Amino acid sequence: MSKVLKEKIYSIEKLAPNIFKMTVESEYIAKNAVPGKFVNVKCGEGINALLRRPISICSIDREKHTFDIVFQLKGIGTEILSQKQAGAEVDLIGPLGQPFDLSDEYKNIAVIGGGIGVFPLLSLLKEKKSVSKTAFLGFRNKEYIVLMDEFKSASDRLFISTDDGSAGHKGLIIDLLEKDLLENNFDLIYTCGPLPMIKKVVEIANKNGIKCQVSLEQRMGCGIGACLVCACKTKLGDEWEYSHVCKDGPVFWSDEVIFDE
Amino acid sequence: MSNIDLSVEIAGVKFKNPVMAASGTFGFGREFADYMDLNGLGAISVKGLTLAPRPGNKPPRIAETPAGILNSVGLQNPGVEAFIKEELPFLRQFDTKIIANVAGSTIEDYCEMVEILSDADIDAIELNVSCPNVKAGCVSFGNTPGGIAEITKRVKPYCKKPLIVKLTPNVTDIKEIAIAAEDAGADALSLINTILGMAIDIHKKRPILANNVGGLSGPAVKPIAVRMVHEVSRVVKIPLIGMGGISNGDDAIEFMLAGASGVMVGTYNFIDPAACLEVVTGIESYLTKYNYSNAYDVIGKLELNG
Ligand SMILES: Cc1cc2nc3c(=O)[nH]c(=O)nc-3n(C[C@H](O)[C@H](O)[C@H](O)COP(=O)(O)OP(=O)(O)OC[C@H]3O[C@@H](n4cnc5c(N)ncnc54)[C@H](O)[C@@H]3O)c2cc1C
Ligand SMILES: Cc1cc2nc3c(=O)[nH]c(=O)nc-3n(C[C@H](O)[C@H](O)[C@H](O)COP(=O)(O)O)c2cc1C
Numbered sequence: 001m002s003k004v005l006k007e008k009i010y011s012i013e014k015l016a017p018n019i020f021k022m023t024v025e026s027e028y029i030a031k032n033a034v035p036g037k038f039v040n041v042k043c044g045e046g047i048n049a050l051l052r053r054p055i056s057i058c059s060i061d062r063e064k065h066t067f068d069i070v071f072q073l074k075g076i077g078t079e080i081l082s083q084k085q086a087g088a089e090v091d092l093i094g095p096l097g098q099p100f101d102l103s104d105e106y107k108n109i110a111v112i113g114g115g116i117g118v119f120p121l122l123s124l125l126k127e128k129k130s131v132s133k134t135a136f137l138g139f140r141n142k143e144y145i146v147l148m149d150e151f152k153s154a155s156d157r158l159f160i161s162t163d164d165g166s167a168g169h170k171g172l173i174i175d176l177l178e179k180d181l182l183e184n185n186f187d188l189i190y191t192c193g194p195l196p197m198i199k200k201v202v203e204i205a206n207k208n209g210i211k212c213q214v215s216l217e218q219r220m221g222c223g224i225g226a227c228l229v230c231a232c233k234t235k236l237g238d239e240w241e242y243s244h245v246c247k248d249g250p251v252f253w254s255d256e257v258i259f260d261e
Numbered sequence: 262m263s264n265i266d267l268s269v270e271i272a273g274v275k276f277k278n279p280v281m282a283a284s285g286t287f288g289f290g291r292e293f294a295d296y297m298d299l300n301g302l303g304a305i306s307v308k309g310l311t312l313a314p315r316p317g318n319k320p321p322r323i324a325e326t327p328a329g330i331l332n333s334v335g336l337q338n339p340g341v342e343a344f345i346k347e348e349l350p351f352l353r354q355f356d357t358k359i360i361a362n363v364a365g366s367t368i369e370d371y372c373e374m375v376e377i378l379s380d381a382d383i384d385a386i387e388l389n390v391s392c393p394n395v396k397a398g399c400v401s402f403g404n405t406p407g408g409i410a411e412i413t414k415r416v417k418p419y420c421k422k423p424l425i426v427k428l429t430p431n432v433t434d435i436k437e438i439a440i441a442a443e444d445a446g447a448d449a450l451s452l453i454n455t456i457l458g459m460a461i462d463i464h465k466k467r468p469i470l471a472n473n474v475g476g477l478s479g480p481a482v483k484p485i486a487v488r489m490v491h492e493v494s495r496v497v498k499i500p501l502i503g504m505g506g507i508s509n510g511d512d513a514i515e516f517m518l519a520g521a522s523g524v525m526v527g528t529y530n531f532i533d534p535a536a537c538l539e540v541v542t543g544i545e546s547y548l549t550k551y552n553y554s555n556a557y558d559v560i561g562k563l564e565l566n567g
């Protein structure tokens with residue numbers, strides 16, 4: 001169950017020119033969070049930046065009772081959030097949504113993330129018990145690469161790409177996945193990031209007969225499944241319907257989703 | 262506070278307090294039960310129902326605007342029969358009134374739905390004749406006195422429940438629409454539905470909503486809604502349910518002073534899932550502060566400046 005919580009900010013840190021990490025003290029979230037779930041944060045006071053902003057849980061410290069969110073400045077909401085200070089309160093609802101499938105049957109797994117889509121994959125890597133974990137992470141350029149130590153220690157193999165070649169492979173992270181698949185295979189691929197990347201990953205997974213979970217984004221109203229604004233096209237027998245990212249997702253099996261919009 | 266009587270009577274139904282959840286913002290109540298005691302609500306107006314299930318519009322269906330939101334859900338709902346079978350039994354566990362909000366694209370649709378719902382265990386029917394998010398259909402009925410009179414008159418014989426007609430603000434003179442609905446047999450009026458609007462992503466040079474336009478709601482619309490409730494309360498005798506941008510008890514009191522016997526909370530449920538209960542508490546504190554003992558000490562008690 002999710003709750004409306006007023007929690008204390010333990011720390012806030014600028015990781016890159018426009019990326020912030022906020023550590024929040026929350027016994028409830030630390031106990032109940034599962035990788036893939038998100039929190040819905042009230043960034044502004046009252047009617048300022050009216051709606052809550054959905055942000056993935058990036059890391060969970062179950063002993064210290066804290067969790068991290070990592071967010072990129074986008075507009076007014078994330079701007080206000082970035083100005084909050086350690087010790088202040090943050091108003092959030094969580095943990096929300098359907099998490100990644102971490103069951104033991106998938107032993108050899110890969111995660112592929114692009115941009116802000118890499119953050120939910122970190123808690124997945126940390127908490128998944130696998131024989132082998134490979135991470136493919138794509139960034140715009142060197143400046144956007146953050147949390148590398150944590151990604152490194154949470155994975156067995158780590159591949160990086162940047163659009164401009166300022167770090168790692170120059171080009172798309174998809175290229176590295178495709179190349180690796182010539183020699184390796186995975187039981188399950190998890191992906192989160194820009195939609196064109198997700199679509200490509202799903203295509204590659206399908207071609208190679210690998211199961212795939214996608215974490216999707218959509219503009220939200222309530223975040224709890226009531227307002228029906230966060231629609232996402234999914235299969236319903238031979239037909240389709242609109243499911244809702246906040247409640248039925250954000251994580252879906254790739255073969256449930258119809259990517260034609 | 263227990264000596265304060267918050268109950269109100271609207272269209273023959275007694276509500277334990279004036280605060281209701283607005284249609285489309287509260288689903289069928291289930292999602293909110295985790296965050297609040299639904300027994301504390303005067304009523305729940307359920308997500309707008311249609312005869313057959315509707316998939317709704319393409320996403321994005323929401324855009325944030327200054328102190329408000331635009332939505333274009335497009336009446337995604339499981340259909341009236343599924344509502345009665347699958348949702349109503351859950352809602353009925355709670356001691357609150359249930360209002361079925363209905364929309365259609367033809368008058369026959371409305372009549373059929375109202376007939377079906379008249380035999381269901383609900384307390385009132387709210388006709389949504391003003392949804393801005395569905396291309397063909399219901400919006401046109403609520404836009405003219407003739408349209409609203411016709412649909413109200415045709416539906417009325419099928420309606421064995423109190424009939425609330427919900428008014429759209431997207432008209433030149435809401436008073437004449439209200440009068441037409443009253444004359445045609447409405448037992449109460451609710452207002453306002455959302456205001457047609459648009460938001461543009463200047464980088465993509467496209468509207469944010471896939472539907473291009475949508476309905477504006479939230480605090481931004483409150484002054485318009487209060488003005489309309491005030492205007493309508495002066496020209497009709499049937500009770501009014503006011504809504505548009507209510508986020509706390511003081512907002513609700515504004516609507517009540519302007520003439521609303523009941524108030525609905527919509528968009529603010531998204532920001533605070535227990536917003537409705539906050540509004541109840543806020544109304545209570547206001548009454549206490551001014552030594553009132555009854556909701557009717559406030560309803561319609563606005564004094565205009567000379
Ligand atoms: C399930 C989920 C998890 C997310 N996790 C993260 C994360 O871990 N880190 C991170 O940096 N970002 C994440 N996002 C994206 C984040 O929600 C948006 O960047 C943020 O809402 C932008 O708010 P703003 O006020 O800064 O921007 P504005 O552009 O001013 O926001 C205006 C409105 O649009 C909405 N909006 C804008 N972009 C998005 C988007 N991409 N997705 C959903 N709503 C959007 C906002 O919520 C707000 O209602 C996630 C989104 C979803 C749906
Ligand atoms: C997401 C959303 C969906 C809505 N769906 C309906 C609906 O199905 N039927 C209806 O009569 N009104 C619907 N409305 C309108 C509200 O019931 C209410 O009239 C309006 O939002 C104004 O109140 P508010 O400012 O408190 O939100 C919807 C509003 C929103 C925001």
Ligand code: FES
Pocket residue numbers: 219220221222223224225226227228229230244245246247
């Ligand atoms: S945001 Fe309201 S249903 Fe998903």
